[in-house]
Amino acid sequence: MPHAWDPDRYLAYADERGRPFVELLARVGATGEAAPRRVVDLGCGPGNLTRLLAERWPRAAVVGVDSSEPMIAKARASVPDLAFEVADLRDWARGVEPGSVDVLVSNATLQWVPGHLELLPTLVRAVPAGGWFAFQVPGNFGEPSHTIREELAAEEPYAAHTRGLARPASHDPVVYLESLRAAGCEVDAWETTYLHVLTGEDAVFDWISGTSLRPTAAALPAELWPRFAEELRRRLAVAYPAYGGRVVLPFRRIFCVARVVPAAGGGEGV
Template sequence: MPHSWDPQRYLTYADERGRPFVDLLSRVAAAAPAVVVDLGCGPGNLTRLLVERWPRAVVSGLDSSPEMIAAARSTEPRAAFEVADLREWTPEPGSVDVLVSNATLQWVPGHLELLPTLLRAVRPGGWLAFQVPANFDQPSHTLRAELADLPPYDEHTRGIASPASHDAAVYLGALSVLGCDVDAWETTYLHVLTGDDPVFTWVSGTGARPTLEALPPDLRTDFERDFKQRLRAAYPTRAGRVVLPFRRVFVVAQAPA
């Protein structure tokens, strides 16, 4: 079931969402790449970091969301952006020096099988780097799924997009078999959030968005009320702050020379 993205909602916690991207890039040892591609570039605020790090490179970004690409084009005019599904992306083999994907592959069913295709786009000795959320067992996801399975919501939420990822060791194994030198690790961030229902604000811009868009307006209002109530109990406010633990998996692979 298709859904749209809201760049402004997504950017509500831009600093917190951007930190994993910075941590990922810190382990990419490309000195002077000529071609850099950002798969799932979103609103382009992080693609800008690629342009700034490698100013001589041709930097491009792809995203399946027209809304995100429109925002990206206004955010970073030095990069080229295109609306495209990464599953259908067909660059020349070995044409990319650095291929980056930040918090995108979790939305691609069976993305582990896509890794050989992505790696073929990378030149010998080039870099494939990605990070994916790995917190799908946490209340921010499980409470949404449990509520969506209840009537009257369930008849509208069957078959919605559901993100998923693997442990770091799985990605390491898959890329090592392909001859890559792989650095894979995980980090749990403790995001300290403020404001009214901050965890709902966070998830409504990402993981919960397909569920919310699948509901008609009247049921969406009821769902949001019930979901917020459950999230408040799972993530209590203390001294005006809410702590959101967020586990992420990182992979930096250098293609065989």
């Protein structure tokens, strides 16, 4: 059974999760006569960042899309002046009219889509010549915050319940750059490692509770979850020791901002 997202728990670190979105958006050069008419936020979550798209382009029709009904319910309640819809990202990509989205943004979502590298050309086709496709994905899946959870979940008595769970994954920036260039884009790709200073002895456990831990928590029976959570807290505390009640969480993120290049002789220069 798919895990459910908790908007309030996800928003517990809204500032830290929102900063990459702001820095991604700053590299999208849709201004002046090139200002977009339609903007889509794929994987919009609770809508707090979708609001920033409407502030950046107040004349555009801004739509948020997410597969989680609780997230969309939160978004509609929090940002009632924008449009939000429940849809799987892959279904949306297959059904969208080619060239109909002037700015397509996806923040910390594609890592949950298996084979998302092969999906990129389909997403690019949703954007017209001169339009923009920008996304950010975590690139920290080899860090203890992920590997410790996976190692513990592979132990008994948990392994029987956690085999085959959804596992987020991403690629290095150069892989995305090459894929998007092959799809007809100019690409700006980079990576940043943030050093998040979090408060509390169990800060890293609390952080992953809003994201990568959710499939595991949903898969484990109620009688096993407390034992698993206690041991995971203990191991994470060893890997991320607190000093003065604060924990440093290094978090690598990968960014891509792509502009669809007009076809030769098709008008706009590049």
